[in-house]
Amino acid sequence: MSLPSDVVEVLEIVKRHNSWRRFECINLIASENVMSPLARALYINDMMHRYAEGKPGKRFYQGSLFIDLIETKTSELLSRLFDVKFVEVRAISGSIANAIAFKALANAGDTALVPALQSGAHISHTGFGVLGALGIKHFELPFDLESWNIDVDKSVKLIESLKPRLVVLGASLYLFPHPTKQIADAAHSIGARVVHDVAHVLGLIAGKTWPNPVHEGADAATASTHKTFPGPQGGLIMTNSDEVYKLVSNNVLTFVSNHHIHRLPATAVTAIEMMHFGKDYAEQIIRNAKAFAEELTAQGLTVVAEHLGYTASHIVAIDVRKFGGGAKVARILEDANIIANKNVLPWDKPQDASNPSGVRFGVQEMTRFGMREGEFREIARLVADIVVRGFEPLTIRKKVIELRKEFTKIRYGFDAWENIGGKVYSFIDLSM
Numbered sequence: 232m233s234l235p236s237d238v239v240e241v242l243e244i245v246k247r248h249n250s251w252r253r254f255e256c257i258n259l260i261a262s263e264n265v266m267s268p269l270a271r272a273l274y275i276n277d278m279m280h281r282y283a284e285g286k287p288g289k290r291f292y293q294g295s296l297f298i299d300l301i302e303t304k305t306s307e308l309l310s311r312l313f314d315v316k317f318v319e320v321r322a323i324s325g326s327i328a329n330a331i332a333f334k335a336l337a338n339a340g341d342t343a344l345v346p347a348l349q350s351g352a353h354i355s356h357t358g359f360g361v362l363g364a365l366g367i368k369h370f371e372l373p374f375d376l377e378s379w380n381i382d383v384d385k386s387v388k389l390i391e392s393l394k395p396r397l398v399v400l401g402a403s404l405y406l407f408p409h410p411t412k413q414i415a416d417a418a419h420s421i422g423a424r425v426v427h428d429v430a431h432v433l434g435l436i437a438g439k440t441w442p443n444p445v446h447e448g449a450d451a452a453t454a455s456t457h458k459t460f461p462g463p464q465g466g467l468i469m470t471n472s473d474e475v476y477k478l479v480s481n482n483v484l485t486f487v488s489n490h491h492i493h494r495l496p497a498t499a500v501t502a503i504e505m506m507h508f509g510k511d512y513a514e515q516i517i518r519n520a521k522a523f524a525e526e527l528t529a530q531g532l533t534v535v536a537e538h539l540g541y542t543a544s545h546i547v548a549i550d551v552r553k554f555g556g557g558a559k560v561a562r563i564l565e566d567a568n569i570i571a572n573k574n575v576l577p578w579d580k581p582q583d584a585s586n587p588s589g590v591r592f593g594v595q596e597m598t599r600f601g602m603r604e605g606e607f608r609e610i611a612r613l614v615a616d617i618v619v620r621g622f623e624p625l626t627i628r629k630k631v632i633e634l635r636k637e638f639t640k641i642r643y644g645f646d647a648w649e650n651i652g653g654k655v656y657s658f659i660d661l662s663m
């Protein structure tokens with residue numbers, strides 16, 4: 232029997248997505264990345280069909296013999312990589328990691344202090360997101376444009392006067408590390424706990440170009456495992472506190488029944504890749520982001536935080552108010568196969584959300600495909616051709632495809648063919 236036409240249509244859609252996003256686009260979405268060939272091949276395994284509620288050794292279902300081994304191993308590898316005592320790996324995403332941590336450390340009716348949405352916070356830190364759903368009241372931490380960071384003095388005063396149960400740090404437009412130590416000292420002095428959300432910068436922490444907030448006094452750090460950390464989509468929570476770990480682990484089941492177990496072997500392999508290649512990878516990201524920001528500026532675009540050297544992360548943000556706003560600019564860049572997202576900047580009002588001032592770029596994925604400073608300067612010129620000089624996006628698209636063609640091999644990770652000692656593990660589907 233030939234395949235039903237609906238099946239063919241489904242296959243075609245995936246095929247077109249794969250070839251477009253993988254081979255023809257320059258991906259600058261700051262929250263995305265790609266797994267290494269080995270991690271990706273391992274991702275498809277029978278664990279995707281299984282349940283293992285509970286913790287290793289204490290499951291509610293039978294059949295978890297090897298799941299227990301891989302979950303324990305993954306958690307141990309991540310503990311070693313991040314030099315922390317505990318890593319809870321059952322959160323299936325960064326938002327779920329936040330939900331688990333917030334619920335573990337605060338109750339409905341309690342107060343939390345969170346970064347302002349306009350200063351780059353994630354939806355899960357807001358009333359629309361996890362915090363609101365948990366009934367936790369929240370107030371925003373003051374933001375200081377001069378340092379493009381949380382205003383420490385005003386925040387400490389607010390912590391002392393409001394006496395929140397929880398203080399959240401971290402952001403999605405995350406250019407410079409939030410001041411964990413000062414905030415944690417103030418929070419701890421009034422008995423509050425600090426959760427620092429490092430969803431975006433986990434790979435930079437692995438590569439030691441960004442501080443680990445747990446080492447600086449945060450009670451817990453939450454993260455996604457697929458942004459600068461180039462693993463499968465997932466989340467984690469790390470802590471050095473026995474008590475916090477226990478609270479967190481006991482709250483997993485509220486939000487997660489099956490924990491998408493098949494991602495854990497790929498997460499483990501990615502952790503090992505970061506032990507081997509993380510430093511080179513993270514340092515190249517930082518160099519690329521700076522080169523990209525410098526060239527965008529030289530080409531007539533307004534990169535935020537110029538007076539601070541633009542960025543200390545993988546993210547570069549431009550203010551495109553004079554070019555029609557973030558929505559328009561992100562759309563015409565897409566016409567040229569340059570993929571980025573519109574983003575609110577600190578001066579935007581809530582009503583500006585559909586056409587905010589900014590566009591956010593992340594250099595991590597194209598860095599993983601081997602691009603360096605020269606390529607990022609070239610991308611900056613292509614962005615300016617479209618946005619500043621008003622060239623037809625379709626003509627720029629040809630140049631984008633030409634440039635992208637040279638960078639299809641994933642670096643800073645294990646190649647499935649070359650790096651398993653010449654041995655082909657037949658259960659791994661290497662044809663992907």
Ligand SMILES: *Cc1c(COP(=O)(O)O)cnc(C)c1O
Pocket residue numbers: 262323324325326327329352353355401402403428429430431454455456465466
């Ligand atoms: C992306 C992000 C998250 C959520 O991540 P998911 O894995 O998509 O659920 C949480 N916090 C911050 C700051 C983020 O940027």
